[in-house]
Amino acid sequence: MITTTYISQASESYSDEDLLKLLAQCHRNNTASGVTGMLLFGNTTFVQCLEGEQANVDELLVKIGADPRHTGIKVLRRAPIVARNFSEWTMGFEQVTKGALAEVPGLCNFGLGDFNPEYLESNPEMVETLLRWGRRA
Numbered sequence: 001m002i003t004t005t006y007i008s009q010a011s012e013s014y015s016d017e018d019l020l021k022l023l024a025q026c027h028r029n030n031t032a033s034g035v036t037g038m039l040l041f042g043n044t045t046f047v048q049c050l051e052g053e054q055a056n057v058d059e060l061l062v063k064i065g066a067d068p069r070h071t072g073i074k075v076l077r078r079a080p081i082v083a084r085n086f087s088e089w090t091m092g093f094e095q096v097t098k099g100a101l102a103e104v105p106g107l108c109n110f111g112l113g114d115f116n117p118e119y120l121e122s123n124p125e126m127v128e129t130l131l132r133w134g135r136r137a
């Protein structure tokens with residue numbers, strides 16, 4: 001199995017309905033392909049961690065990479081794994097808001113404006129902290 005985490009920019013503004021539609025698509029397809037993970041969205045930025053059999057994750061990445069709903073996809077991490085971090089989540093989801101960030105343990109000088117590709121790319125430990133927070137429930 002592999003895990004991969006990428007970051008991207010929303011290319012449109014998302015209503016709650018758009019997000020629900022996207023998540024329904026994730027749950028339906030990921031249940032069938034055995035992919036699990038976490039999607040974070042805030043400040044027009046997506047962070048997504050995908051884990052599963054390499055062929056399934058790569059096939060999904062090709063589909064996600066061609067999706068016009070976001071742009072500038074950049075893979076931050078790709079590694080083999082023996083166990084999943086998100087085994088309970090066909091796709092966990094958290095909206096990153098000012099209020100939500102106040103709940104994240106270990107974040108001091110990180111504001112919503114820092115949830116952007118440039119900052120997160122140069123602060124990968126922050127991405128790990130946020131993904132861990134998403135898994136807390």
Ligand SMILES: Cc1cc2nc3c(=O)[nH]c(=O)nc-3n(C[C@H](O)[C@H](O)[C@H](O)COP(=O)(O)O)c2cc1C
Pocket residue numbers: 022025026027029030039046048060063064065066067069070091
């Ligand atoms: C930020 C983002 C994350 C996505 N994550 C997933 C995902 O985890 N699983 C999935 O099947 N589709 C995901 N999609 C949607 C895919 O790009 C694609 O539209 C979908 O897999 C096509 O599904 P269909 O073949 O059932 O129409 C994501 C799209 C975006 C914009």
